Amino acid sequence: MRALLSRAPGGPETLELAELPDPVPAKGQLLVWVKACAINYPDVLIIEDKYQFRPERPFAPGGEIAGIVEAVGENVEGWSEGDRVIAMIGHGGLAEKVVVDARMALPLPPERSFEEGSALILTYATSIHALLDRGCLEAGQTLLVLGAAGGVGLAAVELGKAYGARVVGAVSSEEKAEAARNAGADDVLVYPRGPFDKDQSKALAQAFKDAVGPNGADVIYDPVGGDYAEPALRSIAWEGRYLVVGFPAGIPKLPLNLTLLKSCDVCGVFWGAFAARSPEANAAHIRTLFRLWDEGRIAPRVSRTWPLEQGGEAIAHMAARKAVGKLVVTMD
Incomplete structure (x- = not known):
């Protein structure tokens, strides 16, 4: 072979x-x-x-x-x-x-x-574990998805809609914005490519805040990391959940005073370890994914x-x- x-x-x-x-x-x-x-x-x-x-x-x-x-x-x-x-x-x-x-x-x-x-499996199982187990996403809440046109990003957009959230996708190009919209994103933000200086970071934080609305994002799904993380965290809602999924843009350093000011949680997402430690819970998620796939709500x-x-x-x-x-x- x-x-x-x-x-x-x-x-x-x-x-x-x-x-x-x-x-x-x-x-x-x-x-x-x-x-x-x-x-x-x-x-x-x-x-x-x-x-x-x-x-x-x-x-x-x-x-x-x-x-x-x-x-x-x-x-x-x-x-x-x-x-x-x-x-x-x-x-x-x-x-x-x-x-x-x-x-x-x-x-x-x-x-x-x-x-x-x-x-x-990998993208959707990661995303359903992140959104439900770590993010405690509920219908009617606002979900901000960074890297919303990648594999896990599109999965998070579709699953967010399947569970009744308002989904805001954040992407780096108009082509990717169209993919996020086609997956069901209610609103899409096109952000510039990093790295960012202090003023650019501040401007991106304001763009995230404008996109998610005055109450902030209840759940932020971040498979990107790097210079995008802190501006996104600044747009989080009171008692929001920031989901750490991956770091293709680099491993960020978050100012922890932001978590105090918003009384929010920063949650790590390691699906592989979850699947190994909680096989029954993971199997239940897989069954749900197959049902949603059959119903055409994810693809x-x-x-x-x-x-x-x-x-x-x-x-x-x-x-x-x-x-x-x-x-x-x-x-x-």
Whole structure:
């Protein structure tokens, strides 16, 4: 089988296409013929040794796949050869075949494409956990979503609307603004590219305040970080919840006096750890996502695909913060 491997820490240009023996499923595992692998920001970090987990090299990046079950290991029930499957695997997805813990596999509905299936779980599961468990979002509240045209951003916009919030999307271009509107955002703010000096930061804070309204944002969903964080926090409502989701623009330093003045919470969101620590609660969220998907209230937007041999370009596109919706590498 072919795989796109990281042999040493570095950027997407360091990935190498290689031929490897087909893996063999052990007890409790499925061998999956990968048809599509979604690209997420952790793929940018993991090949540079900047992610929370550092796999032993060589390894293939890609933690979110969809494909077809090719073989079933011992002690696995409920799966057969030929079944369509989606799975979160951490890494290894940029390969034509991969073994998957059967407990982490989910059936892909027959009416859905492999590209859609590979693009569902990480962004929507992160967002539903963030909004409901950490943000305690309620109908009628105002939700501000930074990076609202990225994978997790669009998921947060759709889920915010599904749960009855007024959603304000914040993005960096008119193209991304249109994507946020199409996902259901009630209002959209186009912000400039950082870094910002003191006056620019103050102006951005005022723009956020104007966009969310005089009462502020009850929940702020921030998968961007960097110089956008403090201006966004300044627009939060009394007893609001600021959700820390990611840092592609850099890790910010927040002035904690703002949390005192607004009596607000700054909440970390680590979906992977939540799923491991609270599997039943995570499974309930996954069931909800499949229901909302079936009802047409959420829908992964795959904006661009690459073949396996160009998978590094997909990761570079993500690293450059050019992604609108989801980026997917296909194996055919």
